[in-house]
Amino acid sequence: MTADNRPSLLSVRPLTIEDAEAVVSLSTQLGYPSDAETMRGRIHQLAKSRDRIAFVAVFENAVVGWADASIERHLQSPEVVELGGLVVQEGHRGLGIGRRLCEAVEEWALQQQIPRVRVRSQIKRQDAHRFYLRDGYVHIKTSEVFEKRLD
Numbered sequence: 001m002t003a004d005n006r007p008s009l010l011s012v013r014p015l016t017i018e019d020a021e022a023v024v025s026l027s028t029q030l031g032y033p034s035d036a037e038t039m040r041g042r043i044h045q046l047a048k049s050r051d052r053i054a055f056v057a058v059f060e061n062a063v064v065g066w067a068d069a070s071i072e073r074h075l076q077s078p079e080v081v082e083l084g085g086l087v088v089q090e091g092h093r094g095l096g097i098g099r100r101l102c103e104a105v106e107e108w109a110l111q112q113q114i115p116r117v118r119v120r121s122q123i124k125r126q127d128a129h130r131f132y133l134r135d136g137y138v139h140i141k142t143s144e145v146f147e148k149r150l151d
């Protein structure tokens with residue numbers, strides 16, 4: 001049985017500031033360690049933007065996953081909702097929780113009148129690629145990422 005079949009135990013809701021510590025713990029599993037105070041600041045910024053959204057998955061009263069997304073607007077292409085982060089707690093993977101989080105982002109995208117969701121995923125995350133492909137996402141390109149430090 002998957003978590004999907006047990007809706008009373010699994011729910012997906014918008015992220016709140018009270019979720020900061022759980023989000024930090026999950027972010028560390030994603031490879032991005034942080035701390036609660038920093039996370040509270042980020043959640044505060046996110047809440048101020050109409051172009052951003054984040055959801056948490058709650059399973060048996062514990063936060064076990066999160067997803068965040070934002071509307072990307074560029075001159076050269078139509079608006080797209082970009083799934084910026086997605087993680088499900090180790091030990092709870094393969095239960096349909098990631099799928100439920102993606103559905104929440106996809107529903108939000110449609111509410112914004114944007115019928116397209118994109119995700120950039122590191123080459124090394126082969127398991128996640130399998131997840132996205134199984135979930136209806138199509139591989140459209142491979143990019144190199146460049147960054148310039150200004151400090």
Ligand SMILES: CC(C)(COP(=O)(O)OP(=O)(O)OC[C@H]1O[C@@H](n2cnc3c(N)ncnc32)[C@H](O)[C@@H]1OP(=O)(O)O)[C@@H](O)C(=O)NCCC(=O)NCCS
Pocket residue numbers: 029030085086087088089092093094095096097098099100119120121122125127128130131134
């Ligand atoms: C990718 C991830 C979010 C998927 O969430 P999930 O709740 O495990 O996914 P679901 O249960 O909805 O779907 C299961 C599918 O995801 C894939 N999958 C990826 N990693 C998996 C894992 N560790 N365990 C089980 N399934 C996994 C499989 O394709 C699986 O389908 P299958 O059982 O038919 O092979 C989750 O595995 C995770 O947090 N991974 C580490 C962080 C990460 O890579 N995030 C994505 C960044 S782009």
